[in-house]
Amino acid sequence: MEQSRRISVHRALGGGAVADVLLWRRRREGVVLLVGSTGLWLLFERAGYNFLSFVANVLLLLVVILFFWAKSASLLNRPLPPLPDLEISEESVLRAADIAQGWINQILLIAHDISIGQNLKLFLKVASGLWLISYFGGVFNFISLVYIGVLLSLSVPVLYEKFQDQVGEKLILVYEFILSLYRKIDDSILRKISFPLNRKKKTQ
Template identity: 60%
Template sequence: MGESESSRRISVHQALGGGLVADVLLWKNWCGGLTVLLSSTVMWYLFERAGYNLLSFVSNVLLLLVVILFFWAKAASLLNRPLPPLPDMEISEESVAKAADELQIWINRALSVAHEIAIERNLILCLQITAALLLISFVGSLLNFLTLVYICVLLGLSVPLLYDKYQDHIDDKLYMVHGKIQARCEKLDSKFLRKILIPSNKVKKMD
């Protein structure tokens, strides 16, 4: 693959947004990545292995937090110390607008896919969506939701890092696989259309 093509590629860091999330997933922020890994591992162990209940865990954590803040505030008032540094407890309009814009993008993508399948009758896209849903259903039947989320966290902390390191080799393999799958899907689409069109032509000739 030429140097000009590789130079035009978007880096993995840019593709992930280039912010704090990208730094954590690519382990550029070691503290954040380690925190996500350890916290997700502890949560998975508590709820999956130790049999801890989610509702009781959340209530106990909140209870502990409320007690700590109460005694901290009491001690601060008695000892003339600053109060607990709590952030501003409200959601800004800018945050709501960003969340709404992101949600609108995902909804429009879903509606666009539905339009391609239902109106445009895109057989290749329909087969791709069907295969993805069947794969998700199969994986979901093997694992429970919490374990699946934990595996997704582990993949999120490992796959982007590996892809960033071996991007050229992985892209070459993916292009080859994509070309073969697309050729197979086009052959299947043409065979399917022939089966539909040939009987209709025979009916017209008989008329």
């Protein structure tokens, strides 16, 4: 019975190669991602290396290697560097445009509901979400946030898959507490807003 209620974390993450890496079923790729992200974080945060300089230096190194490889290949009658066709397919561009259009339409719909529809609950959710983003953006910089995201992505799914039943019980309790707290705050705000409106109607 309990087994039937368990969520397939692998399927929830898409069930592909990314899910395998996040659940440590491809250990080599997981280790490469963890070590690589840790190295980049140490390079940018602790060594004070600039991101733009890093990208420029990496591209410069690649260009120099490819140039001398091609020159030596023509002199020594060796094969040229095995570079693929460096072009973006029209299908990839259309797929990215469809995804971007969906996100933009969703943002515009939320803005419409807040401004025209005067949806107070949606306004409070968006405002609190933006405030949290602003707060964490002030505490951590972008590189640190990305690194924290990588660490959470490599730890939370595999821990949740292992301790799903225990985590589910605690999440239900936390959700019920947050829901009750949200209802109390929401009711108090609505009461404060509606009270002056009722007084104006009575005076008229």
